[in-house]
Amino acid sequence: MFDRPISSDPEVMQTRQGGGCLTLFGLPFFLAGLFILSLPFKLFPVEGEIPWYVALPFGGVFAAVGAGLMFGRSGLIIDRRQKTIIQWWGLLVPMKRTEYLLDSFRRVTLSKEERDSGETSYTAFPVRLEGEGAVKPLEIEAPKNYEPARHSAEALAKFLNWPLADSSTGAQLVREPDRLDEPLREQARREKAPADWATPPFGTRIQVRQEAGATVFDLPPPGLSLTHYLQLGFGLVFAGVVIYFFLGPLLKLPMPGVLRYFFLGFIGLFFVLGPILSALRSVLAQTWGRTRVVASREWLRVEERGLIRSKVREIPAAEIEELVLPEKKLEIPLERLPDGAGLPPNSRTMALVQWLSKWAPSPQLLARSDRMTLEFGRGLSPEELRYLYAEVKRILAE
Structure with missing residues (x-):
């Protein structure tokens, strides 16, 4: 959003949202609402009558939703000269404005959150302005993808x-405004960090070799997590329910043989075999899929080879600004005394936490540029992940 501000004043950043595709999406709702509202007045020839107390609420809801999508606009105005921030909303023109003092905030933050939209949940990357003390953070936007959120931040x-504090990986990384586009190689030169060769951990499963001037890391399959077992179990249970409650009674219904076989094939393919094959495909991809990381002074490439197809993604080394090693943090609950003091967890709690930690998704390395994020290393042990991180960083920083 903020990579294309609409203001021509260098002291003002102004953005606007709404219109465009939302107008086309809202048009059917708006027209349907107007049509329902007109039924009591018999403006169009239709069979039967719809009372006004039915048409008014239903038509009004459809028309209001459509009007909001078609004519709704929102925007943000940041004025460095007046030291103000204005958020506004309205129908085509600003109707409601909220003003904040720019001096109340000191930095830009980018985080990762799981949000609930009612029936479904989704991952969001909110961009906020934060200040000191009791100042409430001001959320600017919350894209569902990291790259647009990073651009705006x-x-x-x-x-x-202002500095940018990025905590989307779990650990906070603060970058100064004049170093937001600094490549990883320039960071290493500025910090004069020693680029020593890392020692492979004992019993490592990572295979390393040199190939055409690049270093190739062949990574083992990531392995299964609790999510994959749950997915497979859900597929089997769902297929069993469909067979018992639908296919069984369907065989007993009087109908032509061709029609019966059509329904059996349709339900069996999409509601029995489909969920089972989807779960099996995910499990096999985790146990048989291979990942190859190719690092050189010129680029970083990640090749994921699955059972059916492969995916290759690549970032030029000069564009990589971050190589992140997320730390897997596990919160251990403490029993509390009446005075609030914490006690070490008992043996049962510790055993449960340790068992759950084995099934928790493992962290992986993140290589980030302004246009792309590469993820690799899932399923590796902490020692193997640190070794891979050190070697890739050494190669890219050369």
């Missing part, structure tokens, strides 16, 4: 000349 930090 960096544009804000550059415009305001």
Whole structure:
């Protein structure tokens, strides 16, 4: 959003949302609402009558939703000269405005959150302005993908000349505004960090070799987590329910043989075999799939080879700004005394926590540029992950 501000004033950052595709999406709702509202007045020839107390609420809801999508607009105005931040909303023009003092905030933050939209949950990457003390953070936007959120956060930090604190990986990384586009190689030169060769951990499953001037890391399959077992179990249970409650009674219904076989084939293919094959495909991909990481001074490439198809993604080394090693943190609950003091967890709690930690998704390395994020190393032990991190960073920083 903020990588394309609409203001021509260098002291003002102004953005606007709404219109475009939302207008086309809202048009059917708006027209349907108007049509339902007109039924009591018999403006169109239709069979039967619809009372006004039915048409008014239903038509009004459809028309309101459509009007909001078609004409709804929102925006943000950040004025460095007046030291103000204005958020507004309205129908085509600003109707409601909320003003904040720019001096109340000191930095731009980017995080990762799981949000609930009612019936479903999704991952969001909120971009906020934060201050000191009791100042409530001001959320600017919350894209569902990391890259657009990163673009907006960096544009804000550059415009305001504020540091950017990125905690989307779990550990906070603070970058100064004049170093937001600094490549990893330049960071290593500026920090003058020694680039020593890392020692492979004992019993490592990573195979390393040199190939055409690059270092190739062949990684083992990531293995199964609790999620994959649950997915497979759900597929089997769902297929069993469909067979018992639908296919069985369907065989007893009087119908032509061709029609019976059509329904049996349709339900069996999409509601029995489909879930089972999808779960098996996910399990086999985790146990048989291979990942190859190719690192050189020129680029970083990740090749994922599955059972059916492969995927190759690549970032030029000059564009990589971050190589992140997320730490897998496990919160251990403490029993509390009446005075609030914490006690070490008992043996049962410890055993449960340790068992659950084995099934928790393992962390993986993140290589980030402004346009792409590469993820690799899932399923490796902490020692193997640190070794891979050190070697890839050494190669990219050369």
